[in-house]
Amino acid sequence: MQKETPMMRQYHRLKRKHSDCILLFRLGDFYEMFENDAAEASSILNIALTKRNNVPMCGFPYHAADNYIAKLIQQGKKIAICEQQEDPQLAKGIVKRDVVEVISPGMITDPNLLQNKSNNCIAALYGSIQKGRPILACAALDVSTGEFLSSLIQEGDILDTLQNEFEDNGIREVIYPESYEEQDSLFSFLQSVRSLRSDLVLRKVSDSLFDPLGAEEILKRQFSLAHVGILELEAEIQIVACGALLCYVKESLKRELSHVRWVRQRRSERILFIDNATKKHLELTENQQDGSQQATLLWVLDKTQTAMGGRLLKKLIHNPYSDIRVIRNRLEKVEYFFTNPSVMGKVRGFLTGILDIERILSRLAVGKGNARDLVGIKTSLQKVRDMRSELDEVDALKEELDSIGDFGEVIEDLEKGIVQDPPLSTREGGMIRQAYSAQLDEYRKLTRENRNWIVRYQRQQQRQLGIPSLKVRYNKIIGYYIEVTKPNIHLVPPEYMRKQTLV
Known part of the structure; x- marks a missing residue:
């Protein structure tokens, strides 16, 4: 049996934590997928499936990730994005990596993947069977707008009402406790829910997310409440569904949801109910x-x-x-x-x-x-x-x-802070106006002066050594260094330390 490499051990450790996702594993300028993920993704994305050390793999350039991720999302897949946490050139041993975000059909914020005039929600279902009928709480969150809704479904045709919830709120993904699959009546109900829409994604999650006390604490922290009764939700199962959904989305996005400011109860007495037929x-x-x-x-x-x-x-x-x-x-x-x-x-x-x-x-x-x-x-x-x-x-x-x-x-x-036509990426800099921040202006001045000093130093060295082609360069391993061509090596004084020779 072939020995597992350190990189594949790292991959498997992260994959175990995100076993329900296709894991995009960053390797240099590419996202790579391995094993079953590679086989599934290569078919969806129509990219070549190869093997290395007998391990199936496929990948795509990181700069083209948006297009490939969109195709996977459209097929209802859940994506875990794993990034390098340090510079590979400075890493001692295997490069540190971790999952920085999980994306799924119900948690999209990219405007290119959303319909402008339609909501895009993820929902949580929680409830029980009483006297042979399900009583359900449905919590729905549109991450792209911050709208958070809760409804209690206990009367009439439960499935028809639930389908209304899905259609009205643009629900594309639903989470539910995994234990529901072990209860015949609830499992049968879930199968009926699954048939409501062909593009609906149902995901089972750990029952621990639906802990009543934990759900209360999450809601109190999210909305800065002393007591969840202030939310005026009708039933405890609504509190559990809302808390579970918030927890799931936060853990997936690896971020707080500061734009989710309140949960709104959908009250049937204020609207005219129209059945799906x-x-x-x-x-x-x-x-x-x-x-x-x-x-x-x-x-x-x-x-x-x-x-x-x-x-x-x-x-x-x-x-x-x-x-x-x-x-x-x-x-x-x-x-x-x-x-x-x-x-x-x-x-x-x-x-x-x-x-x-x-x-x-x-x-x-x-x-x-x-x-x-x-x-x-x-x-x-x-x-x-x-x-x-x-x-x-x-x-x-x-x-x-x-x-x-x-x-x-x-x-x-x-108006004072942002330039009129800023760059698309925040990494490019140049988006804050001059004179908006004295500290930032000072940093910019130091940067300019450093660059000017390096230019002056390069000219000085060119004149002093008689090497017009001499360059002062920088990389993250050596730092700043002087580069000269091989024919000019004899002109370099002995006190200059040789760091590297390029063949």
């Missing part, structure tokens, strides 16, 4: 021909100018209000805009320039944003401020305008 027959958001939005009610009505407005309209069509006071209030607003087209035109003009603030803030919160996102926040808030100022005298919109905050300080800070 009726939704399909009425073709509210999907047509019966090919399942697209073409020729649906949403397709006809959706003239929204922002992605946020598009998502809200879709929710309102799925869940229309049943409160007559809310309905009348909204009809009055519609009537006002209909009879005042000039005001409507102004509002639509302002909204056109507003980016998807919800998703930008969420990307920033989970460490995926960049300086261009900050510029997008600034320009969007400027549009909001200008709209509020322009429409300040419109009495019919007073309630809505008064609910908009004053973002003057935020806009001013972003």
Whole structure:
């Protein structure tokens, strides 16, 4: 039997911790996959499956990772991204590596993988069978917007209600306690849930995530609460489902979720329940021909100018209000805009320039944003401020305008701090304006002076030694050094120490 290499021991240690994932193992400029992961991924990605030391493997360049990860996610796969934690040139022995993020269909923040006007949620199911019927709590979290919902399902057709939850909230992935598969009634129910949608991903997770006391503590920490009763959730199983879901997402993303500010209870008495059969027959958001939005009610009505407005309209069509006071209030607003087209035109003009603030803030919160996102926040808030100022005298919109905050300080800070056209990657630097931070300006000055000193020193050495081609260079192993070509070696003084010879 062939001896396992140190690198493969490291790989297997990480793989055991993420056995339900395809592990992308960083090796230099490539992500490599091994064994069963390699066989599965090579088929999905249509890349060559090779062998080294009789171990199946495949891979792709790290700079092309987004495209390959997108294809794996579209097939419902869960991806663990393992990065090098130190410079390979400085490492003593095997390079330290660790999983820095787990991505799955329900935890996407990359705008290239999301539909602008649709939510993308991960959910947790928790409950029990009572008198032969399941009573369920469903917690749903859209990581890309921070929206967090909880519902209690105990009446009517449980499966139909659950399907409504999935469709209304854009739920793509569901977690549940692994012990449910050992209980015949719950396992049978899970099989029925699995059949609701062909693209729905169900994952069993450790029962320890669904610990009632642990769930309470997670919710209290997340929302800075003395007691979870403040959340006004109807049943304890909702608290457990919400806590388990938050814990699972935090552990997967390896980050706190500061943009998740509250959990909202979905209350059925405030909305008109429409069963799935009726939704399909009425073709509210999907047509019966090919399942697209073409020729649906949403397709006809959706003239929204922002992605946020598009998502809200879709929710309102799925869940229309049943409160007559809310309905009348909204009809009055519609009537006002209909009879005042000039005001409507102004509002639509302002909204056109507003980016998807919800998703930008969420990307920033989970460490995926960049300086261009900050510029997008600034320009969007400027549009909001200008709209509020322009429409300040419109009495019919007073309630809505008064609910908009004053973002003057935020806009001013972003204007002072971020350059107008920053680089796409934060690693490139150059995104903070001069004079915004005295300390940063000092660091920049030192950097410039160091570079200028090195240039002056290189010219001095060229003149002193009579070697015009002499270069002062740097690498992480040697540090700064002088490079001369072989024909000029005889001109180098004996007191200069030779560090390396290039053949």
